Amino acid sequence: MKDLIINTINERMDEFFKLSSWLYEHPELGEKEFEAAALLSGFFEAEGFEVLRGIYGFETAFQASCGGQKEGPHIALFCEYDALPQIGHGCGHNLISAMSVGAAVGLKKILEKIGGTITVFGTPAEETNGIKGILAEKGAFEGMTAAMMAHPNVITEESGESLALTALKFEFFGKAAHAAAMPEKGINALDAVILLFNGVNALRQHVPSDVRIHGIITDGGVAPNIVPDYGAARFYLRSKDKDTLASVIEKVKRCAEGAEAMTGASCRISRFENTYDNLRTNRSLSGLFTANLKALGEKEIHKASEGIGSIDIGNVSHVVPVIHPWIGVGKGELVIHTKEFADCTVTEQGRETLFKGACALAMTAYDVITSEEEQKRIREEFMRSETSE
Incomplete structure (x- = not known):
């Protein structure tokens, strides 16, 4: 049956690679991916999937479902299609979408025989607003057996961790x-911003080593001879777990309170993007994926490295068992989030990455759907991870 999956995907690789290349050539920023969402949802509709557009109030989100007549496990796959400003698909989201499309098409061929359901979620704005997290909050993944996606990378790695982010x-x-004539009449909002940065810098030596705090000043005044009455900064705060992150957030807020006290300015704190939870990889599910990737001829699969970034599938991993493995494009000198990485996605190496990722995702879904023993192992591991937090 896995040979049938592989052959189906291989026979249609020209279509999948063409789809990936089109996304590369037409990059769109988060929540503005109108053409990408239309292309992908239209593709699934033409393949006979049941398609819902604009799900959960997001215009560029969609879901495409297909099931056999026999009931069985429900597997989620993900398409990501937002690009990076000025760079395009330097994170390889065009390949992510094409891999999930290929996997879904390969699985559809056999669902009538093995049963079960697959749903592909089109999830916009992974780089910014983390729409998967909102879908998780709204119950989009309730009752699902597992959720999977594969991400292109410089090297191939097992699914690992990611940092929680606020x-x-x-x-x-x-x-x-007037900054010269009557400075004593002013209250300098920019000074407050700078004091916040100084406080955060002093805080860095008193937080765990996995914590990351990085920010920018977005507003700091309009002219040197006017005491700034408004200043603003944006920060990303990250940690391996939500509890540590909550503690760090409170400490940074106290830095802001100190800046208020020293300058007389008042401070308003808000969230400018959605919160990302840390990724909890389901090792049982990950082991199946790794075995399938090896069966496809992938010789060098690295153990998961220490998570230093943040991804919105982390939120999903707190609701259902999840994996997020990395598939190497075979160029060790590449750096992700660059134009060079984006360009590599439309080479023959990018095509090979697409094929391996699509096949391994579909083969892993097949393993889960057809084995009650694997379903039990995956579910029990997920329950243990829930109680350990």
Whole structure:
């Protein structure tokens, strides 16, 4: 049966690679991926999937489902299709979409025989607003057996960890005055922003080593001879787990309170993007994927490296068993989130990555759907991870 999956995907690789290349040539930013969402959802509709567009209030989100007549496990796959500003698909989301499309087409061929259901979620804005997290909150993945996606990378790695992330905006409100004639009448909001940065820098030596705090100043005044009455900064705060992150958030907020006290400015704190949870890889599910990748001829699969970034499938991993493995494009000198990486996705190496990822995803879904023993192992591991937090 796995040979049938592989052959089906191989026979249609020209279509899948063409889809990936089209996404590469037409990059769209998060929640503005109108053409990409239309292309992908239209493809699934033409393949006989039941398609819902604009799901959960997001215009560029969709889901495409297909099931056999026999009931069975429900597997989720993901398409990502938002690009990076000025770079395009430097994170390889065009390949991610094509891999999930290929996997879904390969699985559809056999669902009537093995039963079960697959649903492909089109999830916009992974780089910014993390729509998967909102879908998870709204119950999109309730009752599903497992959720999977594969991500292109410099090297091939097993699914591992990611950092929880909160995006905070700090706005300071002061009082304008002539900076030379009457500075004593002003309250400098920019000074408050700078003091916040100084406080955060002093805080760094008193947080765990996995914590990351990085920010930018977005507003700092309009002219040197006017005391700035408004200043603003945006920060990403990250940690391996949500509890540690919550503690760090409170410490950074106290830095802002200190800046208020020292300058007389008032501060307003808000979230400018959605929160990302840490990724909890289901090792049982990951083992199946790794075995299938090896069966496809992948010789060098690295153990999961320490998570240093943040991904919105982390939120999904707190609701259902999840894997997020990395498939190497075979160029060790590449750096992800660059134009060079984006260009590599449309080479023969990118095509090979697409094929391996699509086949391994579909083969792993097949393993789960057809084995009650594997379903039990995956479910029990997930329950243990729930109680350990």
